[in-house]
Amino acid sequence: MKKAQIEIAGLLVIVIIISIVLFFGLLLSSGRSEEPSQAEFFDLQIASTIMPTIMESSTNCTPQTNSPYYTNKELLDVCVRNTGFICQGKNACELLEDIINQTLTKILNKWQVSYFLNISLRDQTNSIINTLETNNCSQVRRNFIREPLIIPTRMGSVIADFKLCQ
Amino acid sequence: MKKKAQIQSGETIIVLIIVMILLILGLVFYSSFQGESRQEERTREAQINAMSIALRTANLEELRCSQIVQRLERCIDYYKLDLTPDIINQNFEKYFSFFGNTNVTLHFVTNPEGNLKDPVNIYSYTGNFTRQSIPSFLPIIIRDPVERINYFGYLEVRVLT
Numbered sequence: 001m002k003k004a005q006i007e008i009a010g011l012l013v014i015v016i017i018i019s020i021v022l023f024f025g026l027l028l029s030s031g032r033s034e035e036p037s038q039a040e041f042f043d044l045q046i047a048s049t050i051m052p053t054i055m056e057s058s059t060n061c062t063p064q065t066n067s068p069y070y071t072n073k074e075l076l077d078v079c080v081r082n083t084g085f086i087c088q089g090k091n092a093c094e095l096l097e098d099i100i101n102q103t104l105t106k107i108l109n110k111w112q113v114s115y116f117l118n119i120s121l122r123d124q125t126n127s128i129i130n131t132l133e134t135n136n137c138s139q140v141r142r143n144f145i146r147e148p149l150i151i152p153t154r155m156g157s158v159i160a161d162f163k164l165c166q
Numbered sequence: 167m168k169k170k171a172q173i174q175s176g177e178t179i180i181v182l183i184i185v186m187i188l189l190i191l192g193l194v195f196y197s198s199f200q201g202e203s204r205q206e207e208r209t210r211e212a213q214i215n216a217m218s219i220a221l222r223t224a225n226l227e228e229l230r231c232s233q234i235v236q237r238l239e240r241c242i243d244y245y246k247l248d249l250t251p252d253i254i255n256q257n258f259e260k261y262f263s264f265f266g267n268t269n270v271t272l273h274f275v276t277n278p279e280g281n282l283k284d285p286v287n288i289y290s291y292t293g294n295f296t297r298q299s300i301p302s303f304l305p306i307i308i309r310d311p312v313e314r315i316n317y318f319g320y321l322e323v324r325v326l327t
Contacts, residue, residue, distance in 0.1 A: 017185060024192070024196075045217055052239070053307055054318060058276075058278045059278060060278035069278050069314070069315060107275055107320065
């Protein structure tokens with residue numbers, strides 16, 4: 001083998017080694033991004049439990065004296081039936097929006113998570129309450145979507161579409 | 167001839183040095199990556215453990231709501247909260263196998279009747295620890311069956327290592 005050929009072979013070995021190092025480097029770094037991070041794990045937990053829990057919690061409004069407080073789920077039923085119920089100078093839908101907004105803001109801001117919530121009757125595009133959203137969460141590509149929560153009411157099923165994002 | 171041989175051995179040495187540098191860079195990169203992923207794995211395991219303890223706490227007989235009147239998932243009885251932390255403290259050995267090295271606290275987020283109630287410390291690990299994990303949270307209902315009020319709250323679990 002000529003000397004020039006040996007030198008080219010040596011060069012080739014170096015190029016192959018560099019390629020292997022780069023290949024493994026890329027492989028490891030790409031594999032890493034596909035694993036769910038701790039923040040993702042955290043968000044998935046919250047996304048699946050927060051809305052059902054909020055809907056079961058009590059409001060500070062009662063249908064009449066000496067009866068138990070409405071839960072948010074019951075207030076939603078009053079809201080979709082449009083019964084003319086007024087509490088603290090607000091109708092049921094306004095009140096529900098205030099309560100949900102305050103609760104979500106109180107905890108999710110503390111945990112530094114953004115959210116999107118839209119509540120509407122099934123087969124209807126109009127929201128029952130104004131859409132609640134922080135930091136353009138619905139536009140963020142990587143958000144954590146729980147399957148929409150279906151809440152039965154006397155006017156049909158209500159869909160709560162809730163998303164969390166980082 | 168001697169000079170040419172010297173140049174050739176110089177080339178060989180340079181090639182060897184380049185190969186060594188590449189190998190060292192690869193090893194450094196790989197070991198730092200392994201270290202980071204091990205750390206992430208430990209953190210994730212701690213969080214999964216914390217969430218598992220939060221879920222089990224919500225289902226602990228000493229705390230959970232009676233299912234006779236109303237069936238609620240993830241529900242803690244308001245009145246049991248008055249007694250259970252003391253019972254747990256008095257029987258720490260027994261409950262250590264359940265809670266392990268953790269701090270479990272219940273926070274109230276809403277109260278229809280006005281002022282927020284203070285957080286309740288359900289279990290505190292009393293041994294030594296050097297660091298605590300990122301907390302895990304579990305939204306939960308705290309049910310007052312007498313006044314028929316459902317408070318919204320959350321369990322906070324921190325794993326101590």
